[in-house]
Amino acid sequence: MPSRCHAPSLALFAALMAGCAGADAPLTPQERTGLTATPVVEGLAQPWSLAFLPDGEWLVTERGGALRRIVDxxxxxxxxxxxxxxxxxxxxxxxxxxxxxxxxxxRQLYLSYAKACGDGGATTAVGRGVYRDGELREFQDLFVAESACTDTAKHFGGRIVIDDDGYLFLTIGDRGQRERAQDNSEHGGSVLRLHDDGRVPEDNPLVGDAEARPEIWSWGHRNPQGLALHPDSGEPWLNEHGPRGGDEINRVEAGVNYGWPVITYGREYYGPSIGQEKKDGYAQPLHYWTPSIAPSGMVFVTSERYPGWRGDVLSGALKLTHLNRVRFDGLEAEEELRYLTDRGDRIRDVRQGPDGHLYLLTDSPRGALLRLTPPEAG
Known part of the structure; x- marks a missing residue:
C-alpha cells in the first residue's frame, strides 16, 4: 500500500513542522514509593476499561465481552x-x-469492541445504546472500520473520548500490518473523529479527498491504547505501543502524520532498525519510552488529592508492570516517574474518579480495581 501525502494548510504545516523539530533522548525514569493501591473490587476477568456514571454506579468492561456493574x-x-x-x-x-x-x-452509553467481519476476521467498531438498571437497550453501531478487517487479531486500538465540542474520537491500530498506517484509503493506524452520532464532521482534514477516508483525523499510529483530553486545551492526547522500544505519547492534531513505520524509535523484535528516528513531514512524539513499557490506559491528573501532579500524564504499563507518570511543562516532557513496580501488575486502565482518587484496572484473569492513596509528597 503506497504512502500518501496531503498538502496541509499553512497553519497545519507550521504545527506539523514544529512537531517534526526533533525529540530529545528519552528521560531517565525514577522509581518512587509511597503510593498505596487498595483493592476495591476483585474477581474481574481481564478488565479493560472503567466508567463512572453520575448516579454513583461504576461500569467495567471485561475483554471477553461482559460489562460488569459495581453498585455501592x-x-x-x-x-x-x-x-x-x-x-x-x-x-x-x-x-x-x-x-x-x-x-x-x-442515558446514552458508548462501547468500542472487536466486531466480526469478512471470512473469520475482526475489526474495530463503536456503538451506543440506552443504559438503565443493568440493561443496555437499542444498541446500534455508529461506526465499523470495514477497511481494517483482518484475521490478525491484534492492534485494534479501541479507546474513545468525547471532547467538549461533542466530537467522538476513536483510535484504531495498524492491525499488525504496518503499511496500513500510511495509507489513508483505509482506517488502520489512525485516529478517527466523528460526531457523537457517528456522522462525519465536514471540517475533518481529509474530507473532499476522494482517495481518503473522511473519518480520519490523524494517521501514522501503530496501536494507540490510551486516550485522554488535555485539561487546559481540551485536545486529545494518546499513548501508543511501539515495537521493541518506541512507545509514544502524542498530542493528536488534525491532518498530522505521526510517522509509523517511516519514523520510530523502536526496532524489529529480532533486532534490526525499522525506519528513521526523524524525518521531515512526520511529527515527533512528545515523549517516548525505550525500552517499551507497553502503555495502556491514560489520564491527566486534575485532582487536588495529588499535590503537584496536576496536568501530569499517567499511563498503565502492561510489559514493565507499573504506573507511569510523565510531568510536562507545556508540550515538553520534564520528568518520568514509576510507581507500584513491586506489585508486578499489568495495568490496563487508569481513571480519575468523581471523588478525586485515581483508580487502576489490573489486566489478569483475576483482575482487580484498585484505588490509589496519594504519596506524602511529589
Whole structure:
C-alpha cells in the first residue's frame, strides 16, 4: 500500500513542522514509593476499561465481552444485558465504555469492541445504546472500520473520548500490518473523529479527498491504547505501543502524520532498525519510552488529592508492570516517574474518579480495581 501525502494548510504545516523539530533522548525514569493501591473490587476477568456514571454506579468492561456493574462498592454477579457480541480472540474483545457527556439526561452509553467481519476476521467498531438498571437497550453501531478487517487479531486500538465540542474520537491500530498506517484509503493506524452520532464532521482534514477516508483525523499510529483530553486545551492526547522500544505519547492534531513505520524509535523484535528516528513531514512524539513499557490506559491528573501532579500524564504499563507518570511543562516532557513496580501488575486502565482518587484496572484473569492513596509528597 503506497504512502500518501496531503498538502496541509499553512497553519497545519507550521504545527506539523514544529512537531517534526526533533525529540530529545528519552528521560531517565525514577522509581518512587509511597503510593498505596487498595483493592476495591476483585474477581474481574481481564478488565479493560472503567466508567463512572453520575448516579454513583461504576461500569467495567471485561475483554471477553461482559460489562460488569459495581453498585455501592459491590460487584454485581449478573453482567449488563444487551451488550453486542464481540470477537474475543488474540487482543480482540470488548474495549472501552464511555457515558455520553449528557448521560444524566439521555442515558446514552458508548462501547468500542472487536466486531466480526469478512471470512473469520475482526475489526474495530463503536456503538451506543440506552443504559438503565443493568440493561443496555437499542444498541446500534455508529461506526465499523470495514477497511481494517483482518484475521490478525491484534492492534485494534479501541479507546474513545468525547471532547467538549461533542466530537467522538476513536483510535484504531495498524492491525499488525504496518503499511496500513500510511495509507489513508483505509482506517488502520489512525485516529478517527466523528460526531457523537457517528456522522462525519465536514471540517475533518481529509474530507473532499476522494482517495481518503473522511473519518480520519490523524494517521501514522501503530496501536494507540490510551486516550485522554488535555485539561487546559481540551485536545486529545494518546499513548501508543511501539515495537521493541518506541512507545509514544502524542498530542493528536488534525491532518498530522505521526510517522509509523517511516519514523520510530523502536526496532524489529529480532533486532534490526525499522525506519528513521526523524524525518521531515512526520511529527515527533512528545515523549517516548525505550525500552517499551507497553502503555495502556491514560489520564491527566486534575485532582487536588495529588499535590503537584496536576496536568501530569499517567499511563498503565502492561510489559514493565507499573504506573507511569510523565510531568510536562507545556508540550515538553520534564520528568518520568514509576510507581507500584513491586506489585508486578499489568495495568490496563487508569481513571480519575468523581471523588478525586485515581483508580487502576489490573489486566489478569483475576483482575482487580484498585484505588490509589496519594504519596506524602511529589
Amino acid at each position: 462498592g459491590q460487584l454485581r454477579d449478573t453482567p449488563v444485558t444487551g451488550v453486542p457480541a464481540v470477537v474475543a480472540q488474540g487482543q480482540g474483545g470488548l474495549f472501552d465504555v464511555l457515558p455520553h457527556p449528557r448521560f444524566a439526561d439521555n
